[in-house]
Amino acid sequence: MCAERRRRPRPRRGFTLPEALLAIVVIGVGLTGVLAAFGSVTRNSADPVVHKQMVAVAQELLEEIQLKPYAVAAHTAPAGCARDTFNDVRDYNGYGSTGVCTVDGVAIPALAGLGVSVTVASGTLGGVAAALKITVTVQSAGQTLTLVGWRTDYAS
Structure with a gap:
């Protein structure tokens, strides 16, 4: 073995x-x-943030304008970024700024890349002749956002 x-x-x-x-x-x-x-x-992660900022700026400005009294005649609005002397809706017609400012004209550095423009035009809303169409446009690099609101002369 x-x-x-x-x-x-x-x-x-x-x-x-x-x-x-x-x-x-x-x-x-x-x-x-x-x-x-x-x-x-x-x-692309920053795009939603910029869009949300644009919406917030446009909504704030549109609400600010709609809270002003209705005016029958247009007034000459002062030039510049400040809006503290605007006393009625029509004063905002033609308002525009590069960058976003507070009501008293202080620039907001974090929103310097945005541009704002406003038009106010007479129109008819649901049969109401005394109505103003407010268009707020906010621009950023390659993006444009437009909000439209109405203000009527409901007090008279």
Whole structure:
């Protein structure tokens, strides 16, 4: 009898060089796709914030104008960014500014990239002849937002 044991061949462990290269290529292609998707999302992530700022500025200005008294005749509005001397709706006709300012004319640095313009025109709203159509337009780099509101002479 043979006292020597027969050695069984061990199964090989690990992987070969071509398998390692293939794994590196597959992982690299997958990472490239994921990073490209993240880059696209990151580039466009500020757009909703700018749009929301534009909507907020337009709504604030439209509400400010609609709260002013109705005026039959147009007045000459002072030039500049300040709106504290505007005493009726028609004073806002032709108002425009690059950048956004408070009512008393103080520029808001965080909104310097926005431009605002306002038109006020006579119109008829639902059979009411004494109505003014207020159009507020806010511009940013390549984007324009327009809100339209009405003010009627309901007091007379």
